[in-house]
Amino acid sequence: MNDMTPTREQRTAALEGMGCKRKRVEDIRFTQGKGNYVDDVKLPGMLHGDFVRSPHPHARVKSIDDSEALKVPGVLAVITAETLKTVNLAWMPTLAGDVQMVLADGKVLFQNQEVAFVVATDRYAADDGINKVKVEYEPLPPLVDPFKSMDPNAPVLREDLAGKTSGAHGPRKHHNHIFEWTVGDKELTDAAFNKAEVTIKEMISYHRTHPSPLETCQCVCSFDKIKGELTIWGTFQAPHVIRTVVALIAKLPEQKIHVIAPDIGGGFGNKVGAYPGYICAAVASIVTGKPVKWVEDRIENLTATSFARDYHMTTEIAATKEGKVTGLRVHVLADHGAFDACADPSKWPAGFFNIVTGSYDFPTAHLAVDGVYTNKAPGGVAYRCSFRVTEAAYCIERAMDILAQKLGMDPAELRLKNFIKPEQFPYHSALGWEYDSGDYGTAMRKAMETVKYAELRKEQEQMRAAFKRGETREIMGIGVSFFTEIVGAGPSKNCDILGIAMFDSCEIRMHPTGAGIARMGTKSQGQGHETTWAQIIATEIGIPADNIMVEEGNTDTAPYGLGTYGSRSTPVAGAAIAMAARKIRAKAQMIAAYKLEVHEDDLEWDIDGFRVKGLPGKFMSMKDICWAAYNSVPPGMEPGLEAVSYYDPPNMTYPFGAYICVMTIDVDTGVYKVRRFYALDDCGTRINPMIIEGQVHGGLTEAFAIAMGQEIRYDAEGNVVTGSFMDFFMPTAVETPHWETDFTVTPSPHHPIGAKGVGESPNVGGVPAFSNAVNDAFSFLGSTHIQMPHDFWRNWAAAKSLGVFASA
Amino acid sequence: MIPGSFSYHRPTTLVDAVKLLWTLGDEARPLAGGHSLVPMMKLRLATPEHLVDLHGIADLKGIRRDGSKVLIGAMTTQHDLLASDEVARSIPILHEAALLIADPQVRYRGTVGGNVANGDPGNDMPALMMTLGATYRLEGPDGGREVAAADYYQGAYFTAIEPGELLASISIPVPPAGHGFAYEKLKRKVGDYATAAAAVVLTMSGGKVATCTIGLTNLSETPLLADAAAKEVIGTGLDAATLKKAAAAAEAIMAPAADARGPIEYRKHVGGIMVTRALQRAAANAA
Numbered sequence A: 001m002n003d004m005t006p007t008r009e010q011r012t013a014a015l016e017g018m019g020c021k022r023k024r025v026e027d028i029r030f031t032q033g034k035g036n037y038v039d040d041v042k043l044p045g046m047l048h049g050d051f052v053r054s055p056h057p058h059a060r061v062k063s064i065d066d067s068e069a070l071k072v073p074g075v076l077a078v079i080t081a082e083t084l085k086t087v088n089l090a091w092m093p094t095l096a097g098d099v100q101m102v103l104a105d106g107k108v109l110f111q112n113q114e115v116a117f118v119v120a121t122d123r124y125a126a127d128d129g130i131n132k133v134k135v136e137y138e139p140l141p142p143l144v145d146p147f148k149s150m151d152p153n154a155p156v157l158r159e160d161l162a163g164k165t166s167g168a169h170g171p172r173k174h175h176n177h178i179f180e181w182t183v184g185d186k187e188l189t190d191a192a193f194n195k196a197e198v199t200i201k202e203m204i205s206y207h208r209t210h211p212s213p214l215e216t217c218q219c220v221c222s223f224d225k226i227k228g229e230l231t232i233w234g235t236f237q238a239p240h241v242i243r244t245v246v247a248l249i250a251k252l253p254e255q256k257i258h259v260i261a262p263d264i265g266g267g268f269g270n271k272v273g274a275y276p277g278y279i280c281a282a283v284a285s286i287v288t289g290k291p292v293k294w295v296e297d298r299i300e301n302l303t304a305t306s307f308a309r310d311y312h313m314t315t316e317i318a319a320t321k322e323g324k325v326t327g328l329r330v331h332v333l334a335d336h337g338a339f340d341a342c343a344d345p346s347k348w349p350a351g352f353f354n355i356v357t358g359s360y361d362f363p364t365a366h367l368a369v370d371g372v373y374t375n376k377a378p379g380g381v382a383y384r385c386s387f388r389v390t391e392a393a394y395c396i397e398r399a400m401d402i403l404a405q406k407l408g409m410d411p412a413e414l415r416l417k418n419f420i421k422p423e424q425f426p427y428h429s430a431l432g433w434e435y436d437s438g439d440y441g442t443a444m445r446k447a448m449e450t451v452k453y454a455e456l457r458k459e460q461e462q463m464r465a466a467f468k469r470g471e472t473r474e475i476m477g478i479g480v481s482f483f484t485e486i487v488g489a490g491p492s493k494n495c496d497i498l499g500i501a502m503f504d505s506c507e508i509r510m511h512p513t514g515a516g517i518a519r520m521g522t523k524s525q526g527q528g529h530e531t532t533w534a535q536i537i538a539t540e541i542g543i544p545a546d547n548i549m550v551e552e553g554n555t556d557t558a559p560y561g562l563g564t565y566g567s568r569s570t571p572v573a574g575a576a577i578a579m580a581a582r583k584i585r586a587k588a589q590m591i592a593a594y595k596l597e598v599h600e601d602d603l604e605w606d607i608d609g610f611r612v613k614g615l616p617g618k619f620m621s622m623k624d625i626c627w628a629a630y631n632s633v634p635p636g637m638e639p640g641l642e643a644v645s646y647y648d649p650p651n652m653t654y655p656f657g658a659y660i661c662v663m664t665i666d667v668d669t670g671v672y673k674v675r676r677f678y679a680l681d682d683c684g685t686r687i688n689p690m691i692i693e694g695q696v697h698g699g700l701t702e703a704f705a706i707a708m709g710q711e712i713r714y715d716a717e718g719n720v721v722t723g724s725f726m727d728f729f730m731p732t733a734v735e736t737p738h739w740e741t742d743f744t745v746t747p748s749p750h751h752p753i754g755a756k757g758v759g760e761s762p763n764v765g766g767v768p769a770f771s772n773a774v775n776d777a778f779s780f781l782g783s784t785h786i787q788m789p790h791d792f793w794r795n796w797a798a799a800k801s802l803g804v805f806a807s808a
Numbered sequence B: 001m002i003p004g005s006f007s008y009h010r011p012t013t014l015v016d017a018v019k020l021l022w023t024l025g026d027e028a029r030p031l032a033g034g035h036s037l038v039p040m041m042k043l044r045l046a047t048p049e050h051l052v053d054l055h056g057i058a059d060l061k062g063i064r065r066d067g068s069k070v071l072i073g074a075m076t077t078q079h080d081l082l083a084s085d086e087v088a089r090s091i092p093i094l095h096e097a098a099l100l101i102a103d104p105q106v107r108y109r110g111t112v113g114g115n116v117a118n119g120d121p122g123n124d125m126p127a128l129m130m131t132l133g134a135t136y137r138l139e140g141p142d143g144g145r146e147v148a149a150a151d152y153y154q155g156a157y158f159t160a161i162e163p164g165e166l167l168a169s170i171s172i173p174v175p176p177a178g179h180g181f182a183y184e185k186l187k188r189k190v191g192d193y194a195t196a197a198a199a200v201v202l203t204m205s206g207g208k209v210a211t212c213t214i215g216l217t218n219l220s221e222t223p224l225l226a227d228a229a230a231k232e233v234i235g236t237g238l239d240a241a242t243l244k245k246a247a248a249a250a251e252a253i254m255a256p257a258a259d260a261r262g263p264i265e266y267r268k269h270v271g272g273i274m275v276t277r278a279l280q281r282a283a284a285n286a287a
């Protein structure tokens, strides 16, 4: 071998495959302002649509007068529910099996609900038109508090459901009831509680918040009357699903619908479902024959398109005196607002909330969820979480701390005592899941050692004593969170959307010169798919990642997929990519065997090509095989080198992690300081550590925001009071704490590359870490649970209610 | 979030600007940095038919020392304040407070004139100007007049300015050498207005407070001077009991609104704490 021959390490590094901190290829255009977003789509003759919205949370619509609006120069049409009825589109189905008004049909059910759609030659004229549409309302009593929604005399919100005693998920108990969902063994669980030595019970609320991506929801719809084709550019996390929904509800042939999701500026679950703006823009384009753009503004995004959470979880744990958990009982009151517009897999009205047993070995558990209507915006979507997993993680992690407090045990110790043990995997949980793999104790102990947990507890003890002596006005909290997620929806046996199984897909085409293009059914909104997908292929087929172009988001060219949300891209599409790549490699092996004149079985894979076993000099690189695929394939073989894989995962994946937050709070002002935040994530095989770190940073920042103040709030009259970033807490770099990240690796045994997904873990695990830190800080003053969000004034209010100012 | 239509004017002299405002009447609004006006227009809470942009008037910009006073032109930006050695040297509290206004982007455009003229109780400069004993130079169709900052604010967005008048400059008496100062502002995040803020300018003599002025931001419909609170501390060494009395006297005049920053009780409570902390810090940095 001469000096020029690259070493095995050099050959591996040249691929920039899995495990490499490859720089994000998409950033080349993003950092130069050259991304191409929906609002960058400008078509000749394009019109603009905008909504007249309801000022009332609950009112009858007596009349809509558009005559003055139509006189505004540039205004071409005003679309109302009456217009939409002519094409049978006044209502649309939601992914959760409910129906939703596209435009107010007789009534409005939440403030800022869409009432009419004004179409004009430019955005300014559209807004001038909006101000001229006269709507006469008769206000009705608003229902804001979900706990009052099932009162016997609560106002009737959904008149369209009158007389319907059952919905998409079974019987309805009340006119404002949507569904009841129960899981687990009630009898066994009740028995565990009856003989429990220790129990705790707490109503733990996860407040209403919002995914608030920086780019709002938007679309451009263009109907070609001659061809009868509809093209939609939109902010879609799941473009194929949108195409199918349009085909089903607009009754257009699916091949004549082209859905294109260009670059997307964040989604976080906000861009999974269908919104009235999409329907109205499409109808407006069909009516006018011109392309129509709809771009939501910030207020509309925060107040009308899907919120997240609003889960009120009454949680009970049974345990022995020694701290071994023996039972879990949870009842959830789920506020869905005016329409159930969850974007969960069809059969899961409360998503995967039954992961609520968390990382602990509960012998039995029972869960009941009641969904109700209120006069608030419809939802709730999975804000950077896999379908109610964030709620579940918060519920169990907060409850474990409450139990530790009652037992007088350290919360970390309580967790270690109750973890599912490594040898118990695959583990069957009391609420029906099969956890694939985990090593919780190792992760927890690594976290505790890194932050010097024992020393922190000592310091806290000293600070508490000093506080009691009146020497300091600061209290210290240590928040521990150990979460287990369930992601990668999902296996066709239990996951579908509108009847379509939740597989995902990949198509790879290799070109003669050793380059290729890969297309998937997923759609990046900032996750960096163009970078990481190419890395999987690079490792699998030995072609440098730089030579693989990744393309997503165009339903005409991409294979059918269910999109990107619920941390499903790596678990599902990531598997499809590996499987498609392996098909390429299998064909490549046949070509190589033919060219090297040996039997296939005599070849072994070696980084970037095939080598004849025992003959190190006889080697054919993948690059050369690509060329051969186009001119000298074995007799009888089709030329070319491409493959498609549709991957139906056998199981979900179960990422986990240990987070620790150290915080101080000034009781006089409620102002907190995050002193330290340590996040250890185990997402199985790590494809690109740098992208993982970026995902963790982003998710932790969201978790920080949510726990410490990010809230969609309604006043008692049903007015939404958090319509801008002035009041809806969006932390800047100044407020955001410093993040320390770490990892362990426990691969998924059933995933082709062992990867589990990480995008949402930090949001899921971060919120309880912050909330537990605040609660831990106050616990020595006698509190057991303080509801989120923990903004300054609420911290002060907590201090006050605990008597901190009594002697002052 | 789209403003209504308006016509745009860009005069180059103060006289022309005043003439325009006078002839266009109620439907015209001066435009400075636009940070308050433009968002109001986007929400259509303000729908002026004419905007008179003041950026073309060179005379309205600049900071200059005039004997015992510092004169600041209305179109001076908050960034200009931060860049001024004169301000840093002679009125350091203005420098400190300007740094607490949002972020560099906002400060590059937001003007001192717009900030004090608007009458928004959330703005920081008005209480500071009252604390410093500043006067505003108003130019109108009938010539100019001086109004003390303390007499300018009448209610939220209600001020002593008359139709056709422009705020041209601010005149601030330079506080005595060796004075102590502090602006304590509690806010939820960068870019937020004060939950509560207190400005203190004082002088010390023999370890006791000799003179003291206290201003309050966003704790009422208008900025406030907490005179009774200031009286409490004069002649004292700011012992714990005095600070408590001063905070209580200040809280007694606060009438904040309940909003997302917190309920009334909280905002008053932290208002008292801002007063206490500002007094302590001002005393500590006085000569």
Ligand SMILES: Cc1cc2nc3c(=O)[nH]c(=O)nc-3n(C[C@H](O)[C@H](O)[C@H](O)COP(=O)(O)OP(=O)(O)OC[C@H]3O[C@@H](n4cnc5c(N)ncnc54)[C@H](O)[C@@H]3O)c2cc1C
Residues within 6 Å of the ligand: B029, B030, B031, B032, B033, B034, B035, B036, B037, B038, B054, B074, B075, B078, B100, B101, B102, B106, B107, B109, B110, B111, B112, B113, B114, B115, B117, B118, B122, B123, B124, B125, B161, B165, B166, B167, B168, B191, B192, B193, B194
């Ligand atoms: C995100 C954000 C955060 C902010 N945070 C703070 C903060 O924490 N503290 C703070 O103090 N400020 C804050 N501001 C306000 C900002 O700094 C400006 O000072 C303020 O908006 C007004 O100045 P402007 O030059 O933008 O005035 P404009 O918006 O142009 O004008 C405001 C009003 O004053 C009138 N006006 C302007 N100039 C004159 C004049 N010379 N004579 C008469 N009338 C006039 C206008 O007609 C208008 O009615 C913030 C602004 C933003 C956008």
